[in-house]
Amino acid sequence: MTKEKLTLVGAQQLVDQWIKQYGVRYFSELTNLAVLTEEVGELARVMARTYGDQSFKAGEKANLGDEMADVLWVLLCLANQTGVNLEEELLKNIEKKTQRDCNRHIHNKKLTN
Structure with a gap:
């Protein structure tokens, strides 16, 4: 495990290495x-x-971070399988949202009251 800050590209690579070393292969995209x-x-x-x-039910605990990491893990797997660079796509998505919504939320009275 690395102690350096992890980028999305690095996370995708880390998941891919783990799958190849321990996971045998990726599950199908639909799975x-x-x-x-x-x-x-x-x-x-x-x-x-x-x-x-x-x-919570008896024996359940708040494992919020672990559950979020599970979601991210599978999303990283899907990105690897489909050739999506999540780091690039996230940056493009932020730019799209900025252009589209730069004033939308600021002027939303539901959010500012």
């Missing part, structure tokens, strides 16, 4: 999409119990 949905559900459960009206 990973199903796994991503499952992991998002697990994250939603922790969020509902931590910040919502539900309480």
